[in-house]
Amino acid sequence: MSKAIQDHYPDDLAHCYGCGRNNPQGHRLKSYWRDGVTVASFTPAPWHTAIPGFVYGGLIASLIDCHATGTAAAAATLATGRTLGDGEILRYVTAALQVDYVAPTPAGVELQLQGRAAEVGERKVIVEVELSAGDALCARGRVVAVRMPAQMRPRT
Numbered sequence: 001m002s003k004a005i006q007d008h009y010p011d012d013l014a015h016c017y018g019c020g021r022n023n024p025q026g027h028r029l030k031s032y033w034r035d036g037v038t039v040a041s042f043t044p045a046p047w048h049t050a051i052p053g054f055v056y057g058g059l060i061a062s063l064i065d066c067h068a069t070g071t072a073a074a075a076a077t078l079a080t081g082r083t084l085g086d087g088e089i090l091r092y093v094t095a096a097l098q099v100d101y102v103a104p105t106p107a108g109v110e111l112q113l114q115g116r117a118a119e120v121g122e123r124k125v126i127v128e129v130e131l132s133a134g135d136a137l138c139a140r141g142r143v144v145a146v147r148m149p150a151q152m153r154p155r156t
Contacts, residue, residue, distance in 0.1 A: 004030035005038070005070040008089040012154045018066030029063060031070035031115070033084060038071040038115040044107060055105040064129045064141035065097050067113045072125035072145035075117035092125060092145040093152065105131070105138040123147045 006019045006029070017026040031040040042063055050056040072092040074084060105111065112132045119126040129141040 003085065004032055005074045005084065005089070006030060006066075008084055009073075009091065010088055013091055013148075016066060018062045019070060027059075027062065027066070029066045029070075031067050031074075031113070033074045033078075036116065038067065038074065038113075040067050040070075040113040040115075041110050042113070043110045046107070049107060053107055055107050055111075057099075057101060057105075060101070060105055060111075060131055060139050061097065061099045061141070063111065063113060064099055064131060064139065065094055065143060067115050068097075068127040068129050068141060068143035069094060069145050071115040071117055071127045071129070072143070075120050075127075076125050076147070079120045091148040093148050094143055095124070095146045096142075096144040098142045100140045101138070102140060103136055103138050106133050106136075109133045111138075118142075 014020045014022045017023055019029040020026050029040055029042055031038045044055050048056050048059045069092045073089050076090045115127050115129040117125050118128050125145045127143045131139040
């Protein structure tokens with residue numbers, strides 16, 4: 001897949017701080033579907049610091065959150081028998097987020113995220129994500145993502 005999952009979101013739903021292409025101040029995380037697994041990378045800026053030399057945990061949680069909801073959107077869309085890019089992709093939001101910080105995340109290196117849908121239901125997807133810096137696993141996340149409620153859709 002050459003196009004990021006988030007690039008399939010309609011314009012009115014592409015403003016997320018973590019992954020929205022229409023948010024110039026956001027992270028603009030891009031997740032890609034690869035044979036049932038999602039991958040993304042992100043290089044923290046110098047201001048994403050917790051303690052000098054280490055990345056702020058809130059950024060790590062944000063990256064896991066957005067990568068997981070993108071994974072949920074792709075997995076749920078594909079589970080309907082459609083392909084990504086075949087009509088509007090389903091949108092998911094976070095109902096629960098659990099992050100386990102396994103090791104300090106070093107600053108100044110590209111972070112890698114890998115996710116997979118552990119469970120895909122009609123309205124709920126459970127996603128597991130790992131975040132690494134180089135060969136070192138730094139954090140694991142588990143996200144319960146639910147289909148975006150209609151009232152969250154912007155009115156035009």
